[in-house]
Amino acid sequence: MTLSQTGxxxxxxxxxxxxxxxxxxxxxxxxxxxxxxxxxxxRERVAESGGMPNERxxxxxxxxxxxxxxxxxRAYSLEIILEEAEIGGRLVAVLRSLFHAALTGLGAFxxxxxxxxxxxxxxxxxxxxxxxxxxxxxxxxxxxxGVSLGARFPAxxxxxxxxxxxVVPVCLLxxxxxxxxxxxxxxxxxxxxxxxxxxxxAARGV
Amino acid sequence: xxxxxxxxxxxxxxxxxxxxxAIAPGxxxxxxxxxxxxxxxxxxxxxxxxxxxxxxxxxxxxxSEWVEGEGPRPRKxxxxxxxxxxxxxxxxxxxxxxxxxxxxxxxxxxxxxx
Numbered sequence: 001m002t003l004s005q006t007g008x009x010x011x012x013x014x015x016x017x018x019x020x021x022x023x024x025x026x027x028x029x030x031x032x033x034x035x036x037x038x039x040x041x042x043r044e045r046v047a048e049s050g051g052m053p054n055e056r057x058x059x060x061x062x063x064x065x066x067x068x069x070x071x072x073x074r075a076y077s078l079e080i081i082l083e084e085a086e087i088g089g090r091l092v093a094v095l096r097s098l099f100h101a102a103l104t105g106l107g108a109f110x111x112x113x114x115x116x117x118x119x120x121x122x123x124x125x126x127x128x129x130x131x132x133x134x135x136x137x138x139x140x141x142x143x144x145x146g147v148s149l150g151a152r153f154p155a156x157x158x159x160x161x162x163x164x165x166x167v168v169p170v171c172l173l174x175x176x177x178x179x180x181x182x183x184x185x186x187x188x189x190x191x192x193x194x195x196x197x198x199x200x201x202a203a204r205g206v
Numbered sequence: 207x208x209x210x211x212x213x214x215x216x217x218x219x220x221x222x223x224x225x226x227x228a229i230a231p232g233x234x235x236x237x238x239x240x241x242x243x244x245x246x247x248x249x250x251x252x253x254x255x256x257x258x259x260x261x262x263x264x265x266x267x268x269x270s271e272w273v274e275g276e277g278p279r280p281r282k283x284x285x286x287x288x289x290x291x292x293x294x295x296x297x298x299x300x301x302x303x304x305x306x307x308x309x310x311x312x313x314x315x316x317x318x319x320x
Contacts, residue, residue, distance in 0.1 A: 030260075033282075036272075037236060037256055040279040044237050047278045067253035079257040 003046060007055050011046075014063055015039055021073030025100045034076055042066065094186050095119070101193045111189060118182030124150070125175030129168045140167050223301060225258060226286065226294035229268060235281040259284060267293055 003011065015035050022031035045062045066072065077100055095116075102112030131151055132139045139151045140161025149171075152161075161167075221243075228234060228242040240255050262268045267290030274280045286294065312318075 034256065034260070036280070037282045038253070040235075040277070040281055041237050041252070041256075043279040044277055044281075065252050067251040071251070072253035072256070075254045075257040076260065079261050 003059070004055055007046075007059050010056075010059055010063075011039070011042055014042070014069060018069035018073055021069050022076055025073070025077035025096075038066070038072065091183070094183065094190065097190045098186055101190060108193065115182055115186045115189065118178060118185070122175045122178035122182060125171040125178065127151075127175075129171035129175060132165060132167050132171070136165075137161070140164075220301075221258065222262070223294070223297045225255070225262065226267065226290060226297065229284050229286050230291070230294055233283040233285040235277075235283050239284070262290070266290070 015038065018038060019031055019035045022034055026034075042062060045066075046059065049058045049062065067075075098112045098115055102109045128139055128150060135151065135153075137160060138153055141149050149167075224243055225239060228239045234242075236256055236259065239259070240252055243255070259268065259270075263270055263284070266287055268284045269287050270282050270284045272280050272282050
């Protein structure tokens, strides 16, 4: 059967919101394929519903049984992105998963923020180790305007960083250690987020 | 482990097996698979079957193709791959073994005649 113009608008609106939600976290190609499949499902259900004495009611029931666009998009992205990070542990996948998981609540946001900070500080340590041999007078431990470790360009007049090349192995070790620990914690946390997402689906009877 | 946690783990494992079993006889599209699952006690929000199918495809257990002209819209059909069939067989055997071992214990514990 053919939907009325209002019914068509409702379906197109649903698919539009779903595609926008999916594209926030999965590839464009995957989002397009998922939306095509969802549209096929909805059209099949509409065709099965026969005469539809009350089209609006029947269509809303079909969409309700399918789940809201945000629920479906979240299920896709959680299943795909978190799965990717949990199985592969590749850095880009884990970072994408962290970003996605951060959007699921305030506690998750703060945890993801701390983990991102861990990665950033780890990279910072390694950058200091790499820059010290190149800019020995600009990189190191500074006791000027408080205590700080890092690079200053240009170096403050008449002040040099304390210590010497010991900064290189110390920062390299600290950076690598921090990156490894942060990455392990991130993967573990992502696995927990995925588990909790599964529990929430179960609680909703999904 | 909280009961709902255990239940969810059981559901996820069983659902994956149920989907593989639903596809096992031949190619199936999403709604067809879903209708097969409606006959079981595995209650699903319809939209969540597709992310699961996507994951199984990513894992190489099933493969898909779009077919036109068999419904009001093109349908995406899924079929088991050889690794998927092997996984389905192994999971089925393990499920049956666990079920066979637990059935008499449950009957005894609940005081039911078998």
